[in-house]
Amino acid sequence: MTDEPLLRVSALSKFYGSRVGCENVTFDLWPGEVLAVVGESGSGKTTLLNCLSTRLLPSSGTASYRMRDGQFRELYRMSEAERRFLMRTDWGFVHQNPADGLRMTVSAGANVGERLMAVGDRHYGKIRATAVDWLSRVEIDEDRIDDEPRAFSGGMRQRLQIARNLVTGPRLVFMDEPTGGLDVSVQARLLDLLRGLVTDLGLAAIVVTHDLAVARLLSQRMMVMKDGRVVESGLTDRVLDDPRAPYTQLLVSSILQV
Amino acid sequence: MTDIATYNFAYLDEQTKRMIRRAILKGIAIPGYQVPFASREMPMPYGWGTGGVQVTASIIGPDDVLKVIDQGADDTTNAVSIRAFFKKVANVAVTTETAKATIIQTRHRIPEHPLSAGQVLVYQVPIPEPLRFLEPRETETRKMHALEEYGLMHVKLYEDIARHGRIATTYAYPVKVEGRYVMDPSPTPKFDNPKMHRSPALQLFGAGREKRIYAVPPFTEVVSLDFEDHPFEVQTFDQPCALCAAENVYLDEVILDDHGGHMFVCSDTDHCEKRREEGHRGHLAPETPLALEKTEPAQ
Numbered sequence: 001m002t003d004e005p006l007l008r009v010s011a012l013s014k015f016y017g018s019r020v021g022c023e024n025v026t027f028d029l030w031p032g033e034v035l036a037v038v039g040e041s042g043s044g045k046t047t048l049l050n051c052l053s054t055r056l057l058p059s060s061g062t063a064s065y066r067m068r069d070g071q072f073r074e075l076y077r078m079s080e081a082e083r084r085f086l087m088r089t090d091w092g093f094v095h096q097n098p099a100d101g102l103r104m105t106v107s108a109g110a111n112v113g114e115r116l117m118a119v120g121d122r123h124y125g126k127i128r129a130t131a132v133d134w135l136s137r138v139e140i141d142e143d144r145i146d147d148e149p150r151a152f153s154g155g156m157r158q159r160l161q162i163a164r165n166l167v168t169g170p171r172l173v174f175m176d177e178p179t180g181g182l183d184v185s186v187q188a189r190l191l192d193l194l195r196g197l198v199t200d201l202g203l204a205a206i207v208v209t210h211d212l213a214v215a216r217l218l219s220q221r222m223m224v225m226k227d228g229r230v231v232e233s234g235l236t237d238r239v240l241d242d243p244r245a246p247y248t249q250l251l252v253s254s255i256l257q258v
Numbered sequence: 259m260t261d262i263a264t265y266n267f268a269y270l271d272e273q274t275k276r277m278i279r280r281a282i283l284k285g286i287a288i289p290g291y292q293v294p295f296a297s298r299e300m301p302m303p304y305g306w307g308t309g310g311v312q313v314t315a316s317i318i319g320p321d322d323v324l325k326v327i328d329q330g331a332d333d334t335t336n337a338v339s340i341r342a343f344f345k346k347v348a349n350v351a352v353t354t355e356t357a358k359a360t361i362i363q364t365r366h367r368i369p370e371h372p373l374s375a376g377q378v379l380v381y382q383v384p385i386p387e388p389l390r391f392l393e394p395r396e397t398e399t400r401k402m403h404a405l406e407e408y409g410l411m412h413v414k415l416y417e418d419i420a421r422h423g424r425i426a427t428t429y430a431y432p433v434k435v436e437g438r439y440v441m442d443p444s445p446t447p448k449f450d451n452p453k454m455h456r457s458p459a460l461q462l463f464g465a466g467r468e469k470r471i472y473a474v475p476p477f478t479e480v481v482s483l484d485f486e487d488h489p490f491e492v493q494t495f496d497q498p499c500a501l502c503a504a505e506n507v508y509l510d511e512v513i514l515d516d517h518g519g520h521m522f523v524c525s526d527t528d529h530c531e532k533r534r535e536e537g538h539r540g541h542l543a544p545e546t547p548l549a550l551e552k553t554e555p556a557q
Binding site: 080 | 408487
């Protein structure tokens with residue numbers, strides 16, 4: 001870890017008319033750190049994630065990102081071209097529904113290779129070799145490289161989406177319920193994979209989830225949100241083992257014990 | 259011919275021509291950029307060259323000599339009708355000879371005879387947006403052009419190689435114009451793509467239904483997209499033209515009977531006739547000259 005954060009968020013708010021999306025969110029994210037944002041549905045988690053990934057413009061507040069040259073840039077003051085470039089090189093976005101993040105009508109190989117081609121890679125053989133490498137890293141058989149994601153199972157699609165996002169070596173990945181809609185054994189393998197990738201690549205990640213188990217497995221730090229506000233934040237183990245805010249206590253005690 | 263006064267010169271009214279000329283000038287100023295224009299209803303259905311006809315009508319003058327081709331041929335319905343149309347509404351001279359024409363309106367071919375400075379090639383374009391089948395939203399494709407985000411175009415070529423082992427796109431092959439805009443060269447065979455590169459002729463593209471005009475000014479770089487290890491290449495044919503024995507030209511397959519008999523002939527009819535006039539003979543050329551070849555000089 002360096003002594004400067006990767007992302008600085010200060011007093012970020014998003015209002016939908018008079019309704020609150022998220023309000024007054026402030027935090028720093030450090031390189032290689034995984035931050036989980038938890039809370040029940042409607043608590044503003046996804047709104048916050050969309051604001052941070054510049055898919056939505058916030059109503060007020062700032063977020064600055066440390067670019068590869070070490071300079072902090074204010075995200076909402078960047079031009080659209082710069083933001084889109086950032087999104088497909090230095091960032092990744094893993095959607096809850098893989099169909100939103102994948103091109104369902106082109107092959108798995110092209111899905112992985114798209115970002116490489118977008119940044120100017122023009123050698124078919126190399127693009128394909130990189131795609132093969134990434135498919136094996138996310139445990140997809142090499143002989144499925146020319147299949148369309150439509151022919152893949154939910155778990156495979158999600159892994160393909162992860163490969164597609166990580167191929168350009170991003171430093172920050174946004175994940176929106178990455179294990180949502182998957183059965184538990186597939187979830188477990190996906191989490192295992194994600195944990196391995198995050199550690200190996202030193203990725204920073206912001207993971208939005210309502211599943212506290214996912215948060216405990218993946219993240220070092222967590223923020224608990226309710227009604228658009230952060231009610232508690234701290235180290236994941238501390239928050240889960242010793243919840244202070246009444247809402248967090250309720251949330252932790254609501255986990256079904258099997 | 260007699261009722262020319264019924265129409266304004268070249269059918270369109272002067273205000274419309276002015277609007278189209280402005281779009282053309284803007285297109286020339288930004289090579290490969292699709293300029294929206296207020297496409298008019300023309301006395302022909304969409305898909306029959308309404309865009310090309312409007313462009314031609316806006317640039318044609320009384321001294322111009324017009325040639326119209328359809329898939330390379332001067333004698334197909336579309337070509338004959340458009341030629342007759344301009345003869346009627348503009349009273350201009352028409353020709354089938356590439357070298358004598360000042361304006362050549364074309365559907366899906368570039369003539370084999372090299373174009374020269376001063377000539378204008380007008381393309382009829384059905385779908386001007388090269389990214390359309392990859393990204394259906396117009397707002398998104400315009401943004402992609404604006405931000406020069408053309409990775410998706412290579413995704414299509416990647417898919418071709420992954421599925422067929424080579425780039426299987428044979429027509430409407432995407433090109434990059436002057437190192438900036440990716441452009442659809444209209445559904446010309448990719449065989450014709452190299453002819454667009456640094457062509458001395460002005461190339462104008464009109465899409466009537468889609469309401470877009472774009473242009474490639476003379477001597478402009480037009481580069482076909484490809485991969486380093488799968489470079490762009492044009493079609494080649496195993497045999498020469500069956501009528502005029504021409505090689506290195508684009509050939510059409512013509513079915514001769516229902517027993518599988520077929521022959522390959524030049525798609526550019528003017529080029530083929532010229533060569534036969536010069537005495538070239540393919541293996542299926544008739545022994546006795548046809549009526550067509552009456553003008554052929556004695557050998």
